[in-house]
Amino acid sequence: MxxxxxxxxxxxxxxxxxxxxxxxxxxxxxxxxxxxxxxxxxxxxxxxxxxxxxxxxxxxxxxxxxxxxxxxxxxxxxxxxxxxxxxxxxxxxxxxxxxxxxxxxxxxxxxxxxxxxxxxxxxxxxxxxxxxxxxxxxxxxxxxxxxxxxxxxxxLIPSLQVLHLEQCSVAVLRSTVCASSSILRLTMENIKGLTMLHGEVLKYLGAVVQLDILEFDELMYLWESEIEACNILVNLQKLVIRGCENLVSLGEKDVHLKDNMEYIREVEIEGCPRLESYNCPNSIEKLEMYNCPSVTSLSFPTMHNLPSTLIKLYILACDNLQISWLFKNHLSSLESLGIARMSNF
Missing domain, CATH: 3.80.10 (Leucine-rich repeat, LRR (right-handed beta-alpha superhelix))
Structure with missing residues (x-):
């Protein structure tokens, strides 16, 4: 009708x-x-x-x-x-x-x-x-x-598995995530007033498998402590960060994420012009990084001299990224590699 x-x-x-x-x-x-x-x-x-x-x-x-x-x-x-x-x-x-x-x-x-x-x-x-x-x-x-x-x-909504919040307030985020501890996918886009994911939100995300963080102007860090995030996000397998113009680092404190977030498989980072570096977690299989011109270094785990788990690597328009990282890491596991628009390559 x-x-x-x-x-x-x-x-x-x-x-x-x-x-x-x-x-x-x-x-x-x-x-x-x-x-x-x-x-x-x-x-x-x-x-x-x-x-x-x-x-x-x-x-x-x-x-x-x-x-x-x-x-x-x-x-x-x-x-x-x-x-x-x-x-x-x-x-x-x-x-x-x-x-x-x-x-x-x-x-x-x-x-x-x-x-x-x-x-x-x-x-x-x-x-x-x-x-x-x-x-x-x-x-x-x-x-x-x-x-x-x-x-x-x-x-409480125990059956809730997918939550998508976009262009609403941080109060909505706080109130909805606490309705369920079984959320598997959380997408947040342009949440007004959110400067980082504090413990009061993180503590409900223990079941999350995919976390999408999109189009935030106020975010400088995803969370205060990387150690706290790693201890809570134990099921996280895919992380997507896109359009966060002021993001400097994932965590404000404890820059040891790669040693702790053991289950993450895929990471996509795009349009974060202030991000300077990224340390890949131990289990990384796919990394995509686009339009991050301030990134100067990437590091990949070697896991006690064993080959890296990285299978796919795509880098585009990261002008300040030095190519030496490519030769210093054990990337023999790579099946697909794409590098373009790199002034230092």
Whole structure:
């Protein structure tokens, strides 16, 4: 169901509500998309638990809506996306539904939840007087471009495995990572106010396998202590750092990362113009480094004179990197090598 994206005087919100009310679909509907609806609220049928086959729901561009419908009763809903609802300021317990409903579990089948371009959203809370069990299957949350969202109060989500946060506040990061200790992939992009990953965030990331840190202007270090990071990130296998213009080093203290982060296999570093050096961890298999003009040295582990584990190495536009590192390290394990735009090569 899609209206025009022109929200002008030719449209009447009461009329559009009545039209949407009358367009109630059949009960075996499996997917529903409502786009550019002008009404301030949704009809009661949106979220009706009688839609037992509905697995995917998108509400997009409904800019005048001030509240979400109660959707927690939908028994089969697996994917929910809410986008560009500028007048929505709060998502509260009414989103889940009353505690005396159905099985007493809200969103019993939901696996993927996405909030994007919610420029007026200030609060997301699942807290209420009567505890409602919610999101037992939720494994993937993305919160993108919600610049005013500062209050996030959610209960534990043990099933959460993928978390993507972009263009939101550091308060959102702190509140969401503590909802689960089973996060396997964490992507953070342009988080306002984040200067480094402090222990209060790191302590929840022990299960993380892939960590993506993208487009940060304020980061000078990823974390305060490399030793602390290594002791917590024991399952980390892939690290991606991109567009961190002021990044100087991974850790502010304890520059011995290569001796401690034993499980990391892949590292990608791109667009970090102030980074000066990088020490590869013991188990490194793939290293990609692009557009890091201040890097002068790379070091690779030899692991007690055994050949390096490095299989793939790609270096591009790192103008100050001296080529001597290439000959001083045991790189006999290399299967693929790419070096380009290197003024010292």
């Amino acid at each position: 899609e209206w025009s994206d022109a929200f002008d005087g030719s449209r009447n919100e009461i009329t559009e509500y009545e039209v949407l009310e009358g367009l109630r679909p059949f009960k075996k509907l499996t997917s529903l998309k409502i786009v550019y609806y002008k009404g301030k609220k949704f009809p009661r049928w949106v979220g009706d638990p009688l839609f037992v086959s509905l697995t995917q729901l998108m509400l997009c561009g409904c800019r005048r809506c001030t509240c979400l419908p109660t959707l927690g009763h939908l028994p089969s809903l697996q994917k929910l996306f809410v986008k560009s609802m500028n007048e929505l300021k709060r998502v509260g317990f009414e989103f889940l539904g009353p505690s005396n409903s159905c099985s007493g579990t809200a969103f019993p089948s939901l696996e993927v939840l996405g909030l994007r371009n919610m420029k007026g959203l200030e609060e997301w809370s699942t807290s209420c007087a009567n505890k409602i069990r919610a999101f037992p299957c939720l494994r993937d949350i993305s919160i993108i471009n919600c610049p005013k969202l500062d209050v996030v109060i959610i209960d």
